[in-house]
Amino acid sequence: ILNVEQSxxxxxxxxxxxxxxxxxxxxxxxxxxxxxxxxxxxxxxxLFVMTLNGDEKKKGRISAxxxxxxxxxxxxIKGSQPEDSATYLCxxxxxxxxxxxxxxxxxxxx
Amino acid sequence: xxxVTQTPKFQVLKTxxxxxxxxxxxxxxxxxxxxxxxxxxxxxxxYYSASEGTTDKGEVPNGYNVSRLNKxxxxxRLESAAPSQTSVYFCASSAIxxxxxxxxxxxxxxxxxxxx
Numbered sequence: 001i002l003n004v005e006q007s008x009x010x011x012x013x014x015x016x017x018x019x020x021x022x023x024x025x026x027x028x029x030x031x032x033x034x035x036x037x038x039x040x041x042x043x044x045x046x047l048f049v050m051t052l053n054g055d056e057k058k059k060g061r062i063s064a065x066x067x068x069x070x071x072x073x074x075x076x077i078k079g080s081q082p083e084d085s086a087t088y089l090c091x092x093x094x095x096x097x098x099x100x101x102x103x104x105x106x107x108x109x110x
Numbered sequence: 111x112x113x114v115t116q117t118p119k120f121q122v123l124k125t126x127x128x129x130x131x132x133x134x135x136x137x138x139x140x141x142x143x144x145x146x147x148x149x150x151x152x153x154x155x156x157y158y159s160a161s162e163g164t165t166d167k168g169e170v171p172n173g174y175n176v177s178r179l180n181k182x183x184x185x186x187r188l189e190s191a192a193p194s195q196t197s198v199y200f201c202a203s204s205a206i207x208x209x210x211x212x213x214x215x216x217x218x219x220x221x222x223x224x225x226x
Contacts, residue, residue, distance in 0.1 A: 004152075034215075043114075043200065043217035044153070089152060097168060098143070098215070100152040 004092045006101035013080050014109050020076045021104040023090030027071030034091040035064050035075055038103065044089060047075075080108040112136055114218035116201050122224045123191045131186040131221050133201030141204045142184035143168075143215065144176060146197040153200065159184055191225045198222050 005024040013019050025033065032051045036044040048057040053068040061078045077084055087103040114135045123129055135142065140161045145153040145168075155168030159178040173195060175187045184203075188195055202215040 043219055046214040046216075049214060091153075097158075098153075098155050099169065100145075100154070102150055102152040 004090060004099050004101040006088075006090055006104050008104060009102070010105040010107070012107045012109065015081060017080050017108075018076065018078045019080055019106065020074050021088055021106075023073045023075070023092075023101055025071050025073070025090075025092035025099075027069060029094055030068040030071075030092075031094045032092075033066055033068075033073050034093065034098075035073070036089040036091065038087045038089055040086075047088075077106070080106070082108045082110050084108050114201055114203055114216050116199075116218040116221050118221060119219070120222045120224075122226065123188075124226055125192060127191050128187065128189050129191065129223075130188075131199055131201075131223075132183070133185065133218060134183045135201075135203040135216070136182065137203060137205075137216065138181070139203035139205050139216070140181070141213075142178065143202040143204075144174075144184070144186045145200045145202065146170065146195075147200060147220075148197050156186065156199075188223075191223075193225045196223060196225045 007022050034049050035047040037047050038044040048064045050066040055066040057064050063076045066073045085108045087105045089103045091098050091100045117132045143158040144156040147153050154170045156174050157176040159165045162181045165176050177185045199221045201218040204213040204215045
């Protein structure tokens, strides 16, 4: 069973705060870990795909790390802005089988 | 480029009716996917097509059939709709056959389906 757990379910922060979320996945038979950003009424958009233990990816103020041995990934947002408000999804994949977590809903208050 | 397009945007069905959700991509991608999204459950993979001419079951295939009509188009059919199939359906595509899950997936805008 490929269960992907994300925490917290939701998060409210003030503009300028830095924040992070967790994605937990099965550590055996690892293939790839994805992070997506999903704004309300839009489609999910890819942020990162990570495949190697110790991978770190960065895009602007958003970064992610990967630990495949213990089965977790962190997503960090530095200096949150209101436009960062969205649901952040992680997905664990084996070949073409993708399993998504339920997401962390981030609200950034001005 | 339109990316991934889906039709219809919204549909209401009665229990037992059938319908086909259409998906097309203009990015020359090899792999295509159908997901459903339910509150509190994230996206769940229904079926995927790693390349033209092939289809495989995902996590929740029961009650659905798919057709990879050509490289561009991948349709999802509900033969006899049930209220449990009320959901938002997303189509996605990615570039590399067989390694689709290592590649970024590009999602369509979704089809909201209500089964009464």
